[in-house]
Amino acid sequence: MAHDHDHEHTEPPAEIALRVKALESLLVEKGLVDPAAMDALIDTYEHRIGPRNGARVVAKAWSDPDYKARLLADGTQAIAELGFSGVQGEDMMVVENTPEVHNVTVCTLCSCYPWPTLGLPPAWYKSAPYRARIVIDPRSVLAEFGVTIGADREIRVWDSSAELRYLVLPERPAGTEGWSEDQLADLVTRDAMIGTGVALQPGSN
Amino acid sequence: MNGIHDLGGMHGMGAVITEPNEPPFHHEWERRAFSLFASLFVGGHFNVDMFRHAIERMNPAHYLEESYYEHWMHAFETLLLEKGVITREELAGKVAAVPASAETPVLRSDMVQAVVNTGASARVNEEVSARFRVGDQVRAKNLNPVGHTRLPRYARGKIGTIEIDHGVFVTPDTVAHGLGEHPQHVYSVRFAATELWGADAPPKDTVRIDLWDDYLEAL
Numbered sequence: 001m002a003h004d005h006d007h008e009h010t011e012p013p014a015e016i017a018l019r020v021k022a023l024e025s026l027l028v029e030k031g032l033v034d035p036a037a038m039d040a041l042i043d044t045y046e047h048r049i050g051p052r053n054g055a056r057v058v059a060k061a062w063s064d065p066d067y068k069a070r071l072l073a074d075g076t077q078a079i080a081e082l083g084f085s086g087v088q089g090e091d092m093m094v095v096e097n098t099p100e101v102h103n104v105t106v107c108t109l110c111s112c113y114p115w116p117t118l119g120l121p122p123a124w125y126k127s128a129p130y131r132a133r134i135v136i137d138p139r140s141v142l143a144e145f146g147v148t149i150g151a152d153r154e155i156r157v158w159d160s161s162a163e164l165r166y167l168v169l170p171e172r173p174a175g176t177e178g179w180s181e182d183q184l185a186d187l188v189t190r191d192a193m194i195g196t197g198v199a200l201q202p203g204s205n
Numbered sequence: 206m207n208g209i210h211d212l213g214g215m216h217g218m219g220a221v222i223t224e225p226n227e228p229p230f231h232h233e234w235e236r237r238a239f240s241l242f243a244s245l246f247v248g249g250h251f252n253v254d255m256f257r258h259a260i261e262r263m264n265p266a267h268y269l270e271e272s273y274y275e276h277w278m279h280a281f282e283t284l285l286l287e288k289g290v291i292t293r294e295e296l297a298g299k300v301a302a303v304p305a306s307a308e309t310p311v312l313r314s315d316m317v318q319a320v321v322n323t324g325a326s327a328r329v330n331e332e333v334s335a336r337f338r339v340g341d342q343v344r345a346k347n348l349n350p351v352g353h354t355r356l357p358r359y360a361r362g363k364i365g366t367i368e369i370d371h372g373v374f375v376t377p378d379t380v381a382h383g384l385g386e387h388p389q390h391v392y393s394v395r396f397a398a399t400e401l402w403g404a405d406a407p408p409k410d411t412v413r414i415d416l417w418d419d420y421l422e423a424l
Contacts, residue, residue, distance in 0.1 A: 016275055017234040023281060024237050026295055029302040032248055032309060038240035040317040045239070046229045049321075087243070090326035091371075108213030108357050110257055111273065116322075120239075124223045126273045132215040135359065135412050136402055144221055154409040159213065161355045162391045162415035163327040164371055 050119035053084045054167055055188035057094075057117060058199075059181040062172040072096060075167065079117060089116035089165050095158060096169040097195075102149050104142070104195030105158045105166040106134045114165035118190055125194065135159060145196040168195040175202045206258075206351050207358060209265035214359040214402070238274040241281055247312040247320060251284045253327075254381035258353035259283045329373045329388040336418050337392060341367045343421040345394070345414075353381035356420040363400050364424065368413060369393035376417055389418040 027033040057079055061068040071078035075092035079085065092114060095103040107113065111126035124130050134141045138155045142148070149155055158166045170192040176184060179202075191197025212218070230236045245251065251259075259280035260268070268276065285291045294300040312320065337343055345360040355377050371393065375386040393413045398406035 014232075014234070016278065017232065019278055019282075020234040020237050020241075022296060022298070023278070023285075023291075024241065026291055026302055027241070027244075030291070030295075030305045032250075032290070032305045032311060033241065033244045034311055034313050036314040037244055037312045037317055038237065040314040041240040041243055041321070042230075042236045044317065044321055046236070050229075085324070086322040087320070087324040090324040091328055093369075093371075106213075108359075109210055109355060110260070120229050122224070122227050123273065124221050127221065128212055128215075128269060129218040129221045132212040132218040133221070136214040136216075138410065139407070141221055145223075151407060152409070154411060155407070156410075157412045158393075159357065159412060159414045161357060162371070162417070163374060164391070164393075164415055 045115070045120055049116060051117075051188075051190035051193065052185070053082075053119075054114070054117035054190070054193045055185040056082055056181070057084070057167070058169055058188045058193065059184035061094075061169055062176075062184050063181050068169075071169070079167075084116040086116050088112070089114045091164050092117070092167060093164050094167045094169050095156070097171045097198075099153070099171075101154045101156050102142075102147075102195065103156045103158060103166075103168045104134060104138060105160060105168060106131060107160045108132075108135055109161055112160045112163075112165060114167055117167055118193060122190070142196060145191065147196065147198060168193050170197075170199040173199050173201050206261055206353065207349060208261040209263070209268045210257075210261045211358050213357045235274045238277050238281075242277060243317075243320060244312045245281065245285075246325075247316075248310055250288060250290055251280075252380055253325075254353055254377040255284060255383075256280050257377070258381040261353065327374045329375055329386065331373055331388050333373045333388050333390065335370055335390040337367045337370075337390075337421065337423070339367050339370060342424045343367060343394060344424055345416060346420055346422055348420065350378065352378060354378050354420075356416060357414065359401060360394075360396060360414055360416070363396055365394040365396040365400070365414075367392045368395040371415065374417070376419065378417075378419070387419075391415055391417050392421070394421070 061071050071094050075094040079092050097103055108131045111121055113121035135157050138157055160166055187200040189197050192199045260276045263279055295302050344364050347362045371391045373388045374391045379385050379387045394416050396412050398410035
């Protein structure tokens with residue numbers, strides 16, 4: 001038998017992979033699901049939608065005070081100005097970090113997350129440890145992410161139990177005066193927009 | 206329902222494990238499972254609240270052991286079987302698949318971009334009076350419904366302050382069970398960490414929870 005690849009042949013496919021295949025095949029056979037639409041959805045969320053979108057929102061807010069005011073007043077509308085809208089970002093709210101307040105987001109009941117601006121959530125955001133702990137002990141969770149918040153600063157946890165999706169507007173790093181939006185966007189990490197991180201410092205990326 | 210999904214405030218879950226440069230999907234089956242959601246949603250087979258409630262009804266041990274997209278698969282199978290869209294015999298390949306009615310909407314690839322960019326807002330453009338105003342003190346009701354609810358257990362009976370009135374939205378407690386939209390105001394309610402967790406919590410910290418009018422009582 002030709003054997004031109006090196007993976008293990010004796011291990012059976014995982015049961016879950018078989019279950020997904022069985023359901024997809026049945027739904028296609030019944031005419032309920034179009035595999036080409038599934039491919040288009042996968043391509044969209046794997047290649048076209050991700051935290052770079054949110055970084056552009058943040059960079060514009062840092063650069064344009066009028067935009068920032070609109071963003072904080074009506075997140076949905078201001079984010080849509082940049083072309084980002086839709087599934088799991090139908091109603092958006094942007095919350096601003098300041099020297100007095102550090103915001104962080106969670107969905108304790110499931111894993112709600114602003115897909116149009118941040119893409120699909122990382123596994124840790126959906127995990128039991130994060131969802132259980134961030135509301136009761138945010139400081140220890142943030143410390144695990146390397147973020148230390150002084151006792152004199154309020155940690156404001158947003159539990160997105162309804163259909164509002166939250167995006168954290170991180171503080172603009174010092175030393176970025178005169179930077180272009182593209183340069184600024186490179187400092188904005190996914191975690192900074194969840195609140196488990198802060199924006200990168202100039203020269204650190 | 207007081208299910209295993211209601212994780213806020215639980216101890217013993219361990220460290221948050223992160224993965225550098227995590228890809229959107231780890232396995233091909235995750236891609237396929239993910240993309241079934243929008244296809245089935247557009248087909249009208251369930252709404253997002255029914256979907257969440259199907260996950261909440263999982264065996265608690267399985268819920269904790271299984272990964273995120275395994276939860277999704279459980280919800281798809283549960284809802285499609287319960288609604289008679291598929292049968293166990295069809296799923297097991299024991300009988301030939303019965304074609305769906307020609308009237309059932311099907312998501313086609315040329316519709317995907319529009320569906321993704323539009324979504325389905327739960328906001329309702331309807332005049333519904335708000336029982337509370339920003340600044341009001343409220344108590345989250347002590348509710349323990351056996352059906353779906355979005356009032357987390359850690360907030361029940363706790364006193365908070367209306368921080369934001371988000372406007373009028375459908376109510377998951379009824380929508381999840383096909384009992385209508387029941388539009389009402391949703392508020393961001395500010396709870397002091399000390400109110401939720403006791404005197405040892407940091408005095409300045411707060412948790413803001415989005416809660417429906419029906420979940421709250423005036424003080």
